[in-house]
Amino acid sequence: MKVVLFGDDISLLNRWERFLVGYDVKIAGSISDGDEVVVVDFDSVGKSLLEYLKRGEGRAGARFVALQSAPKIKTAEYLLAAGVRGYGNSYMQRVHFLSCIETVEEGNIWLFPEFVYSLVGRVGGSIRSDSHVDAPYFVELLSPREKELYSFLLDGKSNSEIADIMGITVRTVKAHLGNIYEKAGVNGRVELVLKAKGM
């Protein structure tokens, strides 16, 4: 995954770069477009980002994350409308910073917690306290060992990788998988993964 950092505050860029050990990181002199997550220091170069987005350029690949020292709800709304995928605090902890990068890389939207909270507050009227909780799901029917294997499968592991991790043979992996498919009512891995989130 490629991450581009953009801003005038060198110490902040260095901070982010330190968080991104193991990632393909570049510090950019200007906004450009590519298949990458672009983290922008909104305090120093917010104008450039807004001009760039207003011009409607570069909608093909880059996912923008705008970070600000004191994030505001109004700014969040504005940036979301402009197409930014992530917005939050420049100085947030590493774990949140990485979660933000991964979330945006996966195509989702990442927002600072206070904004999420405000969204929940705004739609509170439609959050019902008597909502029906869904019926049992096939995962509840799995044996402990089957569940363990299922989690590795959802990590994208192959049968032989799972066998290594769990200290069993590939043959046993297949046996468990056969049981899982039967309980889930599917015919193979792809169907199972599709079912995993009710897709």
Place this chain on the structure above:
Amino acid sequence: MKVVLFGDDISLLNRWERFLVGYDVKIAGSISDGDEVVVVDFDSVGKSLLEYLKRGEGRAGARFVALQSAPKIKTAEYLLAAGVRGYGNSYMQRVHFLSCIETVEEGNIWLFPEFVYSLVGRVGGSIRSDSHVDAPYFVELLSPREKELYSFLLDGKSNSEIADIMGITVRTVKAHLGNIYEKAGVNGRVELVLKAKGM
């Protein structure tokens, strides 16, 4: 920070415990209240949690995070209304899991990305003006034909089924798939589906 894990699924509790290296972790036999983050396997002990929350006990200290193998928006709404502070996927990656714990510990609300997205959608047109946010980013890079094929793949169709539907040969299906995998940066079907679902 104290984290309590509660559920009947031992492999899942072990998974979470592995993520929480460096934290003060306890695996609980029942729900109790203290100044701590309580992570609950909603699939196995959801009833207990709901009963506990309905009784209105323990509002002083514990912050509850409910995780489920297939999180749903309705359930998110229900649990939020009941006072749960975090809700998401039992099998999410470590970076998101830790971010969730930290966010809830800080007094904020953590929600799985699809729900955040739905909240953004509900607040309305003052935020959303950009329909391309709908799709995972790589989808925007696909040609029309590739997109069409992608949709059938997400329906769980095999290569030969897709070939029949689209009136092309299996060879062409494979060629398009190869292109899609390259644009998505994955090595095969399962990885693609996992990526499509943001897991």
Place this chain on the structure above:
DNA sequence: ATTTCAATTGTACTCCGGTACAATAAAACC
């Protein structure tokens, strides 16, 4: 005119996944 991209297809091959035969042993349940 040239280049690039999209769409299509063939041959060939390897590997992985899934299933069908079978089996044993232990634990839990009736």
Place this chain on the structure above:
DNA sequence: GGTTTTATTGTACCGGAGTACAATTGAAAT
């Protein structure tokens, strides 16, 4: 005690998926 479930494993086989070689054609952009 008998039955069921869970966990484990072997042999064998087939088919699907994915990739590496290659190619042609048409449309759009330069």
